[in-house]
Amino acid sequence: MALMDAAARLFADQGYSATTIRDIAGAAGMLPGSVYYHFPSKTALLLEVYREGVAGLARRVDSAVAAAGGEPWARLEAAAAAHLETVLDQSAYAKVMIRVLPDDADDGAVAKELAAARDEYESRFRTLIGALALADRADARLLRLMLLGALNWTQTWYRAGGASPAAIARDFVKSVKQGVSP
Amino acid sequence: MALMDAAARLFADQGYSATTIRDIAGAAGMLPGSVYYHFPSKTALLLEVYREGVAGLARRVDSAVAAAGGEPWARLEAAAAAHLETVLDQSAYAKVMIRVLPDDADDGAVAKELAAARDEYESRFRTLIGALALADRADARLLRLMLLGALNWTQTWYRAGGASPAAIARDFVKSVKQGVSP
Amino acid sequence: MALMDAAARLFADQGYSATTIRDIAGAAGMLPGSVYYHFPSKTALLLEVYREGVAGLARRVDSAVAAAGGEPWARLEAAAAAHLETVLDQSAYAKVMIRVLPDDADDGAVAKELAAARDEYESRFRTLIGALALADRADARLLRLMLLGALNWTQTWYRAGGASPAAIARDFVKSVKQGVSP
Amino acid sequence: MALMDAAARLFADQGYSATTIRDIAGAAGMLPGSVYYHFPSKTALLLEVYREGVAGLARRVDSAVAAAGGEPWARLEAAAAAHLETVLDQSAYAKVMIRVLPDDADDGAVAKELAAARDEYESRFRTLIGALALADRADARLLRLMLLGALNWTQTWYRAGGASPAAIARDFVKSVKQGVSP
DNA sequence: AATGAATGAGACTTCATTCAT
DNA sequence: CATGAATGAAGTCTCATTCAT
Numbered sequence: 001m002a003l004m005d006a007a008a009r010l011f012a013d014q015g016y017s018a019t020t021i022r023d024i025a026g027a028a029g030m031l032p033g034s035v036y037y038h039f040p041s042k043t044a045l046l047l048e049v050y051r052e053g054v055a056g057l058a059r060r061v062d063s064a065v066a067a068a069g070g071e072p073w074a075r076l077e078a079a080a081a082a083h084l085e086t087v088l089d090q091s092a093y094a095k096v097m098i099r100v101l102p103d104d105a106d107d108g109a110v111a112k113e114l115a116a117a118r119d120e121y122e123s124r125f126r127t128l129i130g131a132l133a134l135a136d137r138a139d140a141r142l143l144r145l146m147l148l149g150a151l152n153w154t155q156t157w158y159r160a161g162g163a164s165p166a167a168i169a170r171d172f173v174k175s176v177k178q179g180v181s182p
Numbered sequence: 183m184a185l186m187d188a189a190a191r192l193f194a195d196q197g198y199s200a201t202t203i204r205d206i207a208g209a210a211g212m213l214p215g216s217v218y219y220h221f222p223s224k225t226a227l228l229l230e231v232y233r234e235g236v237a238g239l240a241r242r243v244d245s246a247v248a249a250a251g252g253e254p255w256a257r258l259e260a261a262a263a264a265h266l267e268t269v270l271d272q273s274a275y276a277k278v279m280i281r282v283l284p285d286d287a288d289d290g291a292v293a294k295e296l297a298a299a300r301d302e303y304e305s306r307f308r309t310l311i312g313a314l315a316l317a318d319r320a321d322a323r324l325l326r327l328m329l330l331g332a333l334n335w336t337q338t339w340y341r342a343g344g345a346s347p348a349a350i351a352r353d354f355v356k357s358v359k360q361g362v363s364p
Numbered sequence: 365m366a367l368m369d370a371a372a373r374l375f376a377d378q379g380y381s382a383t384t385i386r387d388i389a390g391a392a393g394m395l396p397g398s399v400y401y402h403f404p405s406k407t408a409l410l411l412e413v414y415r416e417g418v419a420g421l422a423r424r425v426d427s428a429v430a431a432a433g434g435e436p437w438a439r440l441e442a443a444a445a446a447h448l449e450t451v452l453d454q455s456a457y458a459k460v461m462i463r464v465l466p467d468d469a470d471d472g473a474v475a476k477e478l479a480a481a482r483d484e485y486e487s488r489f490r491t492l493i494g495a496l497a498l499a500d501r502a503d504a505r506l507l508r509l510m511l512l513g514a515l516n517w518t519q520t521w522y523r524a525g526g527a528s529p530a531a532i533a534r535d536f537v538k539s540v541k542q543g544v545s546p
Numbered sequence: 547m548a549l550m551d552a553a554a555r556l557f558a559d560q561g562y563s564a565t566t567i568r569d570i571a572g573a574a575g576m577l578p579g580s581v582y583y584h585f586p587s588k589t590a591l592l593l594e595v596y597r598e599g600v601a602g603l604a605r606r607v608d609s610a611v612a613a614a615g616g617e618p619w620a621r622l623e624a625a626a627a628a629h630l631e632t633v634l635d636q637s638a639y640a641k642v643m644i645r646v647l648p649d650d651a652d653d654g655a656v657a658k659e660l661a662a663a664r665d666e667y668e669s670r671f672r673t674l675i676g677a678l679a680l681a682d683r684a685d686a687r688l689l690r691l692m693l694l695g696a697l698n699w700t701q702t703w704y705r706a707g708g709a710s711p712a713a714i715a716r717d718f719v720k721s722v723k724q725g726v727s728p
Numbered sequence: 729a730a731t732g733a734a735t736g737a738g739a740c741t742t743c744a745t746t747c748a749t
Numbered sequence: 750c751a752t753g754a755a756t757g758a759a760g761t762c763t764c765a766t767t768c769a770t
Contacts, residue, residue: 015286017199021744033746034751042744101338104200138362142345142353149335150328156283157327171324179361180320203761216734218762379650381563385740398755400741465702468561502726506709506717513699514692520647521691535688543725544684567765579767580730588765 002028003038005092008049012095016046016104043107047114050100053093054117060086061124072131073177079128080169084151088158088165097121098152122148147176184210185220187274190231194277198228198286225289229296232282235275236299242268243306254313255359261310262351266333270340270347279303280334304330329358366392367402369456372413376459380410380468407471411478414464417457418481424450425488436495437541443492444533448515452522452529461485462516486512511540548574549584551638554595558641562592562650589653593660596646599639600663606632607670618677619723625674626715630697634704634711643667644698668694693722 006027010019021042025032039045061082068078086094102114122144129144150172158165188209192201203224207214221227246264250257268276284296304326311326332354340347370391374383385406389396403409428446432439450458466478486508493508514536522529552573556565567588571578585591610628614621632640648660668690675690696718704711 015197015199015283017197018286018288020742022742030750031752032744033753036745036747037750101197104197106200132362133364134362135360135364137360138357139353142350143357143362145336145339146332146354146357149333149338150331152338153331153335154327156331156334163324168324171321172328175320175325175328175361176357177361177363178317178319179357179359180314180316180325181359182315182317202759204759212733213735214761215736215738215763219733222762224761379561379563379647381561382650382652384738386738394754395756396740397742397757401754404741406740465561468564470564496726497728498726499724499728501724502721503717506714507721507726509700509703510696510718510721513697513702514695516702517695517699518691520695520698527688532688535685536692539684539689539692539725540721541725541727542681542683543721543723544678544680544689545723546679546681566763568763576729577731578765579732582766582768583729 001038003030003035004045004049004052007045008053008092008096011046011049012092012099016100043105043110046096046100046105047110049093049096050114051117053091053095053097054121056091057083057086057094057097058121058124060090065124065128072128072133073173076125076128076132077170077173079124080147080151080173081166084154084165084169087152088154089160095155098155143176147172183220185212185217186227186231186234189227190235190274190278193228193231194274194281198282225287225292228278228282228287229292231275231278232296233299235273235277235279236303238273239265239268239276239279240303240306242272247306247310254310254315255355258307258310258314259352259355261306262329262333262355263348266336266347266351269334270336271342277337280337325358329354365402367394367399368409368413368416371409372417372456372460375410375413376456376463380464407469407474410460410464410469411474413457413460414478415481417455417459417461418485420455421447421450421458421461422485422488424454429488429492436492436497437537440489440492440496441534441537443488444511444515444537445530448518448529448533451516452518453524459519462519507540511536547584549576549581550591550595550598553591554599554638554642557592557595558638558645562646589651589656592642592646592651593656595639595642596660597663599637599641599643600667602637603629603632603640603643604667604670606636611670611674618674618679619719622671622674622678623716623719625670626693626697626719627712630700630711630715633698634700635706641701644701689722693718 003024007019007024010023010027014023021032021035024045025035028035035045039048061079064078064082065075068075087098088095097118100114102111102118105111105114125144125148126140129140129147132140134140134143151169154165154168158168163171185206189201189206192205192209196205203214203217206227207217210217217227221230243261243264246260247257250260269280270277279300282296284293284300287293287296307326307330308322311322311329314322316322316325333351336347336350340350345353367388371383371388374387374391378387385396385399388409389399392399399409403412425443425446428442429439432442451462452459461482464478466475466482469475469478489508489512490504493504493511496504498504498507515533518529518532522532527535549570553565553570556569556573560569567578567581570591571581574581581591585594607625607628610624611621614624633644634641643664646660648657648664651657651660671690671694672686675686675693678686680686680689697715700711700714704714709717
C-alpha cells in the first residue's frame with residue numbers, strides 16, 4: 001500500500017514526531033484528509049507500520065535460521081546477518097522498528113503494543129543464545145543485549161559502500177564468540 | 183542554569199522534536215517567551231545542551247582513563263565504564279547526546295556541528311582501541327562501532343536496580359576481549 | 365474570494381505590517397489557521413492581492429484610454445481619471461498598490477515582484493506622455509513622475525464629498541498642460 | 547540624541563510598525579529596556595521624532611522663503627526646493643513625516659497630534675500659493691495638493707545620482723506655472 | 729543612565745483531525 | 750476513495766513593556 005510505504009520511509013528517515021501527516025500524504029500522492037479514510041490516526045498508522053516491520057523482520061530471520069542448520073553459533077550468525085540486512089538494506093518498515101522508540105507514540109496503550117511486538121521479536125535471540133555453550137563468566141542476557149545493541153546502532157553510522165550488512169553482523173558475532181585478543 | 187537543565191532532561195526523556203519550548207519553559211519556571219532572552223532558538227538551545235553533554239562526558243572519560251594506568255585493556259574498560267555511568271546515571275546532558283540524532287536539529291548547519299562534536303568525542307575510542315594488541319582477524323573500526331553501539335543502546339533497555347552501568351560496561355569489554363566461548 | 369477581499373481592504377486601510385492574519389481571517393469569517401489552506405504565507409497573500417490590484421487597474425485604465433479617441437492629451441486625461449477613480453473609489457485592491465511599498469513585504473523576492481508589477485503598470489504613462497507634443501523645456505520623465513505622484517498622494521487627503529476623483533485627475537492634467545498662470 | 551537619530555532613520559527606512567524597539571535600541575547602542583528611560587513608549591518616540599522632523603523642515607523652508615525675495619513664484623520655488631532637499635537628502639526626521647502616516651500611530655490622540663503638526667507645516671504652502679496670481683480656471687487648493695503630492699511622492703522613486711532634489715522641485719513648480727505645452 | 733531578566737500578549741505558522749460532498 | 754475546506758489547539762518566535770538592581 002502506497003500509504004504505508006510512504007509512512008514507513010518517512011518514519012524511518014525522520015522519526016515519528018518529525019513526520020507529519022502532510023508529509024506522508026504528499027509522498028503517497030494524496031491529501032492529508034484522505035489519509036483518514038485508511039487509518040484513524042497517525043498513531044494507528046505507526047502501529048500498523050511497526051507491526052509490519054516486526055513481522056517482515058521475523059519472517060526473514062526465521063527462515064535464515066531454519067536454513068542455517070543445527071550448529072548454534074551458525075544459527076545465531078545467520079539471524080544477525082538477516083537482521084542487519086533487513087534493517088539496513090531492505091525494509092523501511094524494519095528500520096522504523098529501530099528508529100522509533102515505543103514511547104514516541106503519544107498514546108500509552110499503543111506504546112505498550114509496540115514494545116510488546118518488539119519484545120516478541122527479540123525473544124528469538126534469547127532462544128538462539130540460550131542454545132550456545134558459554135563460558136562460566138558469560139551472562140546470556142547481557143550478551144544478547146550487547147549483540148542487539150551493536151546491531152541496531154549500526155543504523156546510526158552505516159553507509160552503503162563499505163562492509164556489507166551481513167559481513168558486519170558476522171564480524172560482530174565472531175568477535176564476541178572468540179574474542180579479539182591474539 | 184535552570185533552563186539548560188530543564189532542556190537537557192526533556193530532550194533526553196522525550197527526544198528533541200517531541201519537546202516543546204512550552205515544556206522547557208514550564209520546567210524551568212518561566213514563560214515560553216522568556217526562553218528567547220537566553221537562547222535565540224530551540225535549535226540553539228539544543229546545540230548548547232549537546233555541547234555541554236559532550237564536554238562533560240569527555241571530561242569524565244578522560245579522567246577515568248588517566249586514572250586507569252597504562253594497560254590498554256584496562257584503559258578501554260575504564261573509558262567504557264565512565265561513559266556508561268555518565269550516560270545512564272549521571273548526566274541528562276550526556277543522555278541527550280545518545281538520544282538525539284544530529285539530523286533531528288532541523289537546521290543543517292547545526293546538525294553538522296552536533297555530528298562534529300560527537301565525532302570528536304568518539305575519537306577517544308579510536309585511540310584507545312588503536313593501542314590494543316588485537317588478533318589478526320579483528321577489525322579495529324568494527325570493534326569500536328560494536329562497542330559504542332552496545333554501550334549507547336543500553337539507554338533503550340537499562341532500568342536502575344540490576345547490574346550497575348559500570349558492571350555492564352566491563353562485561354561488554356570483557357566479552358569482546360576474551361570471547362564468550364568456553 | 366472573501367479572503368482576498370478582506371485582505372485587500374485591510375492592507376489598504378492599515379498597511380501591510382499593521383494588518384494581522386487574525387484581522388484578515390476574522391474579516392473573512394474564518395480562523396487564522398484556515399487562511400493557510402488558501403495561501404502559504406502572509407507575504408504570498410499580499411502578492412496575490414497586489415497583482416490583482418495592478419491587473420484590475422490596468423484593465424480599467426486601458427479601456428478608458430481606448431475609449432478616449434486619438435488626441436494625446438485626452439488620452440492622458442482619461443488614464444488619469446480612470447486611475448484615480450479606481451484607486452480612490454472602486455477597488456481596495458488598487459488602493460493596496462498605492463499604500464503598500466514593495467519593501468514592506470519582508471521577503472526580498474516578493475518585493476521585487478511587487479516592484480516589477482507596479483513598473484509594468486506605470487509604463488502605460490510613459491507611453492501616453494511620450495505621445496504628447498511638449499515644450500522644449502519640459503522633461504517627459506519628470507512630468508510622468510510628477511503626475512503619478514500627485515495622483516497617488518491623493519490617497520492621503522481625499523475624502524468623499526468634495527470634488528470627484530475624475531474631476532481631480534482632470535484638474536491635475538489641465539494644470540500641467542496649460543499652466544496655472546493667467 | 548543617538549536614540550532619536552536611530553529611530554528617525556529606521557522609521558524613515560522601514561516604516562513605523564515594521565520598526566521594533568529592539569531595532570532602535572540596537573542602532574543606538576543600548577538594550578531595549580533602556581529606551582524606556584528616555585521615552586515612555588514607542589508611540590511617544592514617534593511623536594518626538596515626527597515633531598522634530600516638522601520643526602526642522604519648517605525652519606529650512608521658512609529661511610529659504612525669506613531669502614527668496616518678494617516675487618511670489620520665486621518664493622514658492624524656494625519653498626519647494628528646500629522641502630525636497632530636506633526630505634530627500636538631509637534629514638531622516640523629515641523623511642519620517644512623509645513616510646509615516648498619522649494613522650500608523652496606534653494611539654488615536656497621537657495620530658491627531660501628528661496630523662496637526664503636518665497641517666501646521668503645510669499651511670505655509672497655502673499662504674505661498676494664496677499669494678500667486680492665478681488664472682481663473684485654477685483651483686488654489688488642488689494646486690497645493692498637487693504640488694505637495696508630487697513632491698512627497700518623490701520619496702518613492704528618488705535615487706541619488708540623477709537630477710538634484712532642488713532641480714526636481716524647480717521643474718515641478720515651473721511645469722505647473724507655465725504648463726508643458728509648446 | 730542603563731542593564732538583565734522577565735512578562736504577557738500576540739505574531740505567523742503548522743498540526744492532527746473532521747466532515748460534507 | 751478521495752477532496753476541499755475548515756477547525757482548534759498548539760507550535761516557535763517576537764513584541765512592547767516593566768522593574769529590580
